[in-house]
Amino acid sequence: MSRRRHSDDSDAGQPHKRRRTSEPSEIEERLESLICRVGEKSNSSLESNLEGLAGVLEADLPNYKSKILRILCTVARLLPEKLTVYTTLVGLLNARNYNFGGEFVEAMIRQLKECLKVNMYNEAVHLVRFLSDLVNCHVIAAPSMVAMFENFVSVTQEEDVPQVRCDWYMFAFLSSLPWVGKELYEKKDAEMDRLLSQTESYLKRRQKIHVPMLQVWTADKPHPQEEYLDCLWSQIQKLKKDRWQERHILRPYLAFDSVLCEALQHNLPPFTPPPHTEDSVYPMPRVIFRMFDYTDDPEGPVMPGSHSVERFVIEENLHCIIKSHWKERKTCAAQLLSYPGNNKIPLNYHIVEVIFAELFQLPSPPHIEVMYTTLLIELCKLQPGSLPQVCRHSKGPAPPLSSDCDSSVLSDQAKKRLNDFAKSHCILSFDRSDCLTQDLEKPKPKFVREVLEKCMRLSYHQRIIDIVPASFSVLSPANPVCIYKYGDESNRSLPGYTVALCLTIAIKNKASNDEIFSILKDVPNPNQDDDDGEGFTFNPLKIEVFVQTLLHLAAKSFSHSFSALAKFHEVFKTLAESDEGKLHVLRVVYEVWKNHPQMIAVLVDKMIRTQIVDCAAVANWIFSSELAHDFTRFYIWEILHSTIRKMNKHVLKIHKELEETKARLARQHKRRDSDDDDDDDDRSTDREDGPLEEQIERLQEKVESAQSEQKNLFLVIFQRFIMLLTEHLVRCETGGIDVFTPWYKSCIERLQQIFLQHHQIIQQYMVTLENLLFTAELDHHILAVFQQFCALQA
Amino acid sequence: AMSIGGTLSILRSDSYAELSQYRDQHFRGTRYDQERLLRKSCTLYVGNLSFYTTEEQIHELFGKSGDIKKVIMGLDKVKKTACGFCFVEYYARGDAENAMRYINGTRLDDRIIRTDWDAGFKEGRQYGRGRSGGQVRDEYRQDYDAGRGGYGKTVQ
Numbered sequence: 012m013s014r015r016r017h018s019d020d021s022d023a024g025q026p027h028k029r030r031r032t033s034e035p036s037e038i039e040e041r042l043e044s045l046i047c048r049v050g051e052k053s054n055s056s057l058e059s060n061l062e063g064l065a066g067v068l069e070a071d072l073p074n075y076k077s078k079i080l081r082i083l084c085t086v087a088r089l090l091p092e093k094l095t096v097y098t099t100l101v102g103l104l105n106a107r108n109y110n111f112g113g114e115f116v117e118a119m120i121r122q123l124k125e126c127l128k129v130n131m132y133n134e135a136v137h138l139v140r141f142l143s144d145l146v147n148c149h150v151i152a153a154p155s156m157v158a159m160f161e162n163f164v165s166v167t168q169e170e171d172v173p174q175v176r177c178d179w180y181m182f183a184f185l186s187s188l189p190w191v192g193k194e195l196y197e198k199k200d201a202e203m204d205r206l207l208s209q210t211e212s213y214l215k216r217r218q219k220i221h222v223p224m225l226q227v228w229t230a231d232k233p234h235p236q237e238e239y240l241d242c243l244w245s246q247i248q249k250l251k252k253d254r255w256q257e258r259h260i261l262r263p264y265l266a267f268d269s270v271l272c273e274a275l276q277h278n279l280p281p282f283t284p285p286p287h288t289e290d291s292v293y294p295m296p297r298v299i300f301r302m303f304d305y306t307d308d309p310e311g312p313v314m315p316g317s318h319s320v321e322r323f324v325i326e327e328n329l330h331c332i333i334k335s336h337w338k339e340r341k342t343c344a345a346q347l348l349s350y351p352g353n354n355k356i357p358l359n360y361h362i363v364e365v366i367f368a369e370l371f372q373l374p375s376p377p378h379i380e381v382m383y384t385t386l387l388i389e390l391c392k393l394q395p396g397s398l399p400q401v402c403r404h405s406k407g408p409a410p411p412l413s414s415d416c417d418s419s420v421l422s423d424q425a426k427k428r429l430n431d432f433a434k435s436h437c438i439l440s441f442d443r444s445d446c447l448t449q450d451l452e453k454p455k456p457k458f459v460r461e462v463l464e465k466c467m468r469l470s471y472h473q474r475i476i477d478i479v480p481a482s483f484s485v486l487s488p489a490n491p492v493c494i495y496k497y498g499d500e501s502n503r504s505l506p507g508y509t510v511a512l513c514l515t516i517a518i519k520n521k522a523s524n525d526e527i528f529s530i531l532k533d534v535p536n537p538n539q540d541d542d543d544g545e546g547f548t549f550n551p552l553k554i555e556v557f558v559q560t561l562l563h564l565a566a567k568s569f570s571h572s573f574s575a576l577a578k579f580h581e582v583f584k585t586l587a588e589s590d591e592g593k594l595h596v597l598r599v600v601y602e603v604w605k606n607h608p609q610m611i612a613v614l615v616d617k618m619i620r621t622q623i624v625d626c627a628a629v630a631n632w633i634f635s636s637e638l639a640h641d642f643t644r645f646y647i648w649e650i651l652h653s654t655i656r657k658m659n660k661h662v663l664k665i666h667k668e669l670e671e672t673k674a675r676l677a678r679q680h681k682r683r684d685s686d687d688d689d690d691d692d693d694r695s696t697d698r699e700d701g702p703l704e705e706q707i708e709r710l711q712e713k714v715e716s717a718q719s720e721q722k723n724l725f726l727v728i729f730q731r732f733i734m735l736l737t738e739h740l741v742r743c744e745t746g747g748i749d750v751f752t753p754w755y756k757s758c759i760e761r762l763q764q765i766f767l768q769h770h771q772i773i774q775q776y777m778v779t780l781e782n783l784l785f786t787a788e789l790d791h792h793i794l795a796v797f798q799q800f801c802a803l804q805a
Numbered sequence: 806a807m808s809i810g811g812t813l814s815i816l817r818s819d820s821y822a823e824l825s826q827y828r829d830q831h832f833r834g835t836r837y838d839q840e841r842l843l844r845k846s847c848t849l850y851v852g853n854l855s856f857y858t859t860e861e862q863i864h865e866l867f868g869k870s871g872d873i874k875k876v877i878m879g880l881d882k883v884k885k886t887a888c889g890f891c892f893v894e895y896y897a898r899g900d901a902e903n904a905m906r907y908i909n910g911t912r913l914d915d916r917i918i919r920t921d922w923d924a925g926f927k928e929g930r931q932y933g934r935g936r937s938g939g940q941v942r943d944e945y946r947q948d949y950d951a952g953r954g955g956y957g958k959t960v961q
Contacts, residue, residue, distance in 0.1 A: 040814070047815045085811050338819045338906060381869040385907040431869070468865040470914065568860050569876065609861060616872070653872070 039078050042071065046082050050096040052349070057096070058266045065103035072111060080118050087119065088126075091137040092331040094144055094190070099263040102148025106274035112150050113277050116142075120280060127285050130292045136183050142279070143187035146194050148264045149271040153198035155279040156191065157206075160184045164206050166284050167213040174217055174805050175293035178240060180284060181213060185243050186327070189320045192247070193255035207251070214244050220802035223795075224763050225298040227371045234301040237317075242299045245318040259321040261351055295770075295803050300368035303360045308401075311357050325356060329365040333386075337378045344389035359394060359401045363387075370428050374767035380428060426454075427645055430461050454753055456486055461645050464488040468609050491607035495563035497556070507556040510534050514560045524581040531557060531582075549591045557586060558599040562614075569613055576617055583623045593628035598637055608646035615650055619657055626724045629654045634731035643757045648764070651728070655769055658724055662717045669710040676703045722776055725769070729784050732762045733793060740790050750792065759796060766800040774804065821906040825921050831934070832924060842924040847874070847901050848894040850923040852940075854879075855914040855952035856887050866913055867893045871900020877931050883938030889953050890933075890940060892926050916952060 049064050050057060068079055086097050105112025119142060126135040142159075145151040166172075166180040184206070188195075196203050219238055226236045237245075250257060264271060305314050315321040329347060336343035352358045369376050370383045391398045467475045467488045479487050496502060497511035513530050522530075536550040557579075565575035576583065587593045597615065604610045618624045632638065633651050641647055679699065736758060743750045766773060773780070785797035824843050832839045851863070860876050867873055872895065879890035895901045901922075909920040935944040937958040946957035955961070 043813060044815075047813055081811065082813075085813055089813055089816060335816055339821070340906065342818070379870065379903050379907070381903065381907045385911060388911065465865075469862055471859070471862070569864060570860060570878070573875075609865060613864065657872075 038075060039082075042068075042075060042078060043082050046079075046086060046097075046100075047090070049100065050093050057263055061096070061099055061103060061263060061267075065100060065107065068100075068104060069107045072108060076111065076114075080115060083115060084118050084122050087141040088122065088134050088137055090331075090335065091140065092328045092335065094137075094141060095260060095262050095264065098141060098144040098148050098150075099267065101145060102150050102264050102271050102274070103267060105148070105150045105277075106270050109275050112274070116145070116151060116277050116279065120282065123282075124285065130290075132179055132294050136179075136186060139183045140187045140190060143191040143195075146191050147262065149274045149276055152276040152278050153195055155277075157195055157199045157202050159279050159282045160187075160195075160206060161202065162282055162284060164209050164213075167209065169287070172287045173291075173293065175296065175803075176287050176291065177213065178217070178296060179293050181210060182240060182243065185210065185240075185247050186323075188247050189250065189257055189324050190260060192250060193257070196251075196255055207247075210244065214240060218802060218805065220799050221296050221805075222298060222799075224767065224799040224803070225296065225373045227298070227300055227373070234304065234317075236298045236300060239297040239299055242317070243323065246320045246323050249318050250320045257320055257324075259315075259324050259356075293804075295374075297372070300364070300371055302364050302367060303357075307360060308357050312352075312355050314357050314360055321356070325350075325352075325361050326365055326368075329361060330369070333365070333369065334377065337382055340382070340385050340389045343386055344393055347390065348393055359398050362390065363398070363401045374770060376428075380431060384431075426458055426461075427648070430458070430465055430645060457643070457753075459483070460486045460488070464608065465645075467491070489606040491610070493563055493566040493603050493610075494606065495603065496559055498563070506537070507534055507552050511556050511560045514556065515564065518561065518564055524579060527557070527579060527582050528585075531586075549589045549595070550586075551591075551595050554586050554592060554595045555599050557582060558596055559603055562600065562603045569610070572610070572614060573617055576614070576621060576623070580621060580623070583618075583621075587623055590628060590631075593624040594632055594635070596624060597628060597632040598635070601632075601637065605641070608644065612646060612650050612653070616653060616657075619654060626654050626658045626720070627727050630724060630727045630731065634728075634735065643754060643761075648761060652764075652768060655724065655728075655765075658721050659769070659772060662714070662721050665710065665713050665717050669707065669714050672703060672707050672710055676700065676707065679703065721772070722779070725765075725773060725776060726779070726784070728765060729762075729780065732758070732765075733784060733789065736762070736793050737790060740792060759792070762793075762796050763799070766796065770800070770803065773800075777801070819902075819906075821909060822902040827921055829924065831930075839924055843922045845898065846922050846925060847896065847898050848892055848923040848925055849901055849904055849920045850890065851893055852890045852919045852921070853916055854887075854889045854891060854918060855916055856889055856954060857952065858887070858889075858914050860891075862913060863891055863893065867904055867908060870903035870908060871895050871897060875926075877926055879933065879940070880931055881938040882932040888933045888939040889943070892923060892931070893920075894926065914952065 045064060045067065049060050053060055055063075071079065083097065083101060086093070090097070101112070101115055105115070119138060123135055123138045123142075126132070126138065142151060143156055146153050146156050163180040163184045167177040169177070192203075217240075219241075222238050228234065228236055299317075301317055303314055305316060307314060315325070329350060332346045332350065333343060336346055347362050348358070350358060350362075366383050366387060369378070370380065376383070387398075387402065391402075463475055463479065463486060472488065472490050475487055476484075497505060497508050502508055510530060510533060514527065517526055517530055531553050534550065534553045534556055536548075537552050538549070561575050561579060562572065565571040583596070587596045596618070600611060600614050600618075604614070615624070615629060619626060619629065630651065633642075633647055638647065683699070736755075739752075739755055739758070740750060742748075743752075780797065785794055787794075789797075824840065828836065828839060849867075851867075854863075860878055863876050863878075864873060867876075873893060874896050875892075875894045877892040877894075878887050879892075880886060881888040893901075893904070895904070905920055905922070908918075910917060912918070933939040933941070933943075935941045935958065937944060939954070939958070943953055944958045947960060949956050
């Protein structure tokens with residue numbers, strides 16, 4: 012039956028195959044492919060493709076309705092950049108088959124409820140927007156949509172709920188208005204006015220303590236960084252002032268108006284927002300990142316203003332495209348560049364801005380950082396004549412890649428990511444030399460130094476020396492050579508010098524750990540008058556001699572150093588048994604390799620992984636006075652965050668092991684229950700369970716101890732920050748000097764970064780942090796950071 | 806039957822992380838074993854390196870997609886010097902996948918490098934398999950490549 016219909020249908024350019032008897036899964040694949048591909052480049056117009064597809068789907072409804080429903084619901088949720096294409100399709104289907112339209116709406120509501128229940132808020136927004144655009148397609152009656160929005164806005168009246176919950180419902184309402192504001196206002200202006208005034212009063216009273224923590228620039232010129240809801244509200248207000256005229260969104264349904272307006276509409280069932288629960292996790296607030304405006308690219312189309320709704324829609328769609336295609340960099344670049352703009356918008360600028368917005372997003376970018384650099388390379392390949400210039404273009408505080416960049420207004424996090432980005436492109440223009448007359452701690456020269464150091468890691472020292480103009484040489488990185496204090500004959504008088512020589516010879520002759528121990532036995536302990544019998548208590552000189560000598564011998568490459576650590580693991584473990592021992596090992600590593608931060612980082616990593624030092628030791632070392640000189644260097648923070656990440660992964664790993672073992676036990680029980688064996692007696696089942704239960708108990712202990720170590724790590728870090736910052740604040744106050752030195756600014760941002768990057772874990776410690784560390788007695792400068800953090804999920 | 810976890814096949818596309826056509830002919834085991842190992846491997850082969858590219862540079866570049874467990878530089882079997890390839894092993898497969906997606910086909914020492922899944926390092930695999938000790942590709946090539954010892958061995 013359906014086959015005959017197909018051969019009758021005029022082929023409106025849709026490349027669908029003639030259907031033979033195929034597997035159901037093949038049919039589903041084909042349907043999915045047809046639906047997903049509509050809207051892509053085609054020889055026929057979008058309208059005729061939609062018409063054709065609607066015909067095909069209508070014909071398949073009798074047999075494949077549930078599949079079609081599922082696919083359409085999924086594209087609504089996962090392809091929001093093609094929103095209006097699919098709402099039009101649903102509109103056409105509804106016009107041909109009223110019942111199907113009704114079932115689709117019901118399915119969407121079910122999906123929306125499910126999304127909200129499992130905290131999939133970003134996808135839920137897409138569903139809400141889809142539903143609202145269905146009003147434009149005569150599928151949903153406007154009054155019922157307004158009623159849903161009334162329920163959304165009334166969430167702001169709920170008591171004792173987190174602000175982020177109200178924020179989400181407000182965002183879902185406001186962000187749908189570019190699509191449906193006009194229609195809703197035309198049908199229900201009084202209700203809409205009421206909603207908008209309720210919106211205004213909510214936005215006025217909501218807290219914005221979190222904003223400073225999320226801002227990338229710390230200055231407001233030339234691009235203020237607005238809180239996302241404030242920005243959206245300004246955009247909607249402007250849209251209203253423009254009488255809801257919106258000209259950017261592609262609306263295929265307009266071409267089908269005569270067909271669609273004949274269709275019967277459905278009423279949305281009354282929608283009660285699911286209540287707030289303990290498990291609800293709402294999206295964090297955001298800050299809008301801008302780096303371009305209408306003054307950029309005077310030759311080309313004008314960039315829509317920051318408060319125009321077009322800007323909002325373009326950015327939303329570009330973000331969605333990246334989210335859809337992040338794994339496929341060429342496809343992603345192609346899809347971004349083929350975003351419909353009809354040459355009316357400076358698309359390249361929008362794309363670059365959106366990419367940097369994601370790259371700089373706090374707490375972390377939506378995708379791995381390296382994706383963005385590679386994506387930009389692909390974009391430049393496709394648009395070699397225009398895109399690279401855009402990257403170099405922006406003025407004011409943000410020409411990202413020139414030393415001209417007033418990076419003092421970039422937050423430390425942004426600087427770090429920009430730095431990583433810049434080094435991959437090794438693009439630096441040395442335009443201004445005022446970096447050089449400034450103190451090297453100032454942000455500008457500091458930033459350039461960090462970029463150069465990172466560039467060196469990707470190439471080699473001489474190359475950097477060759478590239479950097481002579482006038483900038485003070486910013487060049489040090490030659491990454493090792494510093495061996497016992498190397499020179501002139502150091503003969505140093506205590507331990509002879510032992511160092513001895514060790515060197517022994518190690519070269521492939522000495523065993525035992526031989527090393529016996530050589531070290533002769534090293535006096537400067538700390539104590541008498542060793543205890545074993546001689547293995549904390550002896551800084553022993554550590555110094557051993558670690559200096561070994562690292563020097565193994566200096567040739569990372570692999571050599573790692574082998575050395577592995578070979579003499581026993582010696583390390585013994586020497587570094589105590590906390591002071593661990594700290595001293597780290598100190599010596601730094602002394603030897605302070606010219607080669609990359610080496611320090613990989614050695615610390617290896618020593619944690621082989622349990623020569625623990626995470627808390629690394630944290631204490633980073634805050635120690637020996638490292639004060641390098642405290643604001645990027646590599647120090649990379650080490651700290653890498654350490655925290657290792658700790659977090661460790662906890663997760665043991666937790667996973669525990670869950671898996673519990674599952675095994677449960678399966679064993681289930682098997683036994685279903686076996687129904689009368690011969691089983693209690694003792695034998697206990698025997699079977701025994702080993703697994705023991706394992707579970709052991710793992711439980713392991714998990715608890717790991718979690719306690721993890722908590723301790725964060726407490727140490729916060730404690731040290733508080734001490735350091737308090738010292739500075741007191742010194743400034745008594746000395747009458749300004750608190751806000753570059754060092755202080757950097758330090759506060761590093762503290763914020765700890766909170767942001769590991770916010771999920773830190774949430775667990777809120778009570779301890781509040782009662783123990785971030786108490787009311789704390790200086791308000793430091794307390795503010797904690798309060799900003801609390802505000803993120805409040 | 807509505808399934809929130811459902812996705813679309815166009816969104817599942819992950820061509821950069823797929824296995825290539827290349828299969829190591831020296832692999833001991835069946836094709837099936839080899840492909841099973843490739844599919845769960847955390848190790849990448851990296852090719853077209855300059856002879857002067859160091860372990861440190863590799864570590865920095867490939868560290869962008871995740872924590873590296875080990876880098877093994879490829880060596881000329883005779884000279885025991887770098888001969889333009891290496892292995893990078895990650896702790897997590899996901900990190901290796903990201904390297905395939907975003908580091909494969911980008912530049913290092915101004916050369917486009919190529920990454921591919923590897924079934925796992927075994928002692929001996931760090932040596933070039935060309936007759937002269939380097940990689941096979943450097944035996945027969947006709948062009949001059951300053952970063953890879955000049956002309957191919959047969960030309961020299």
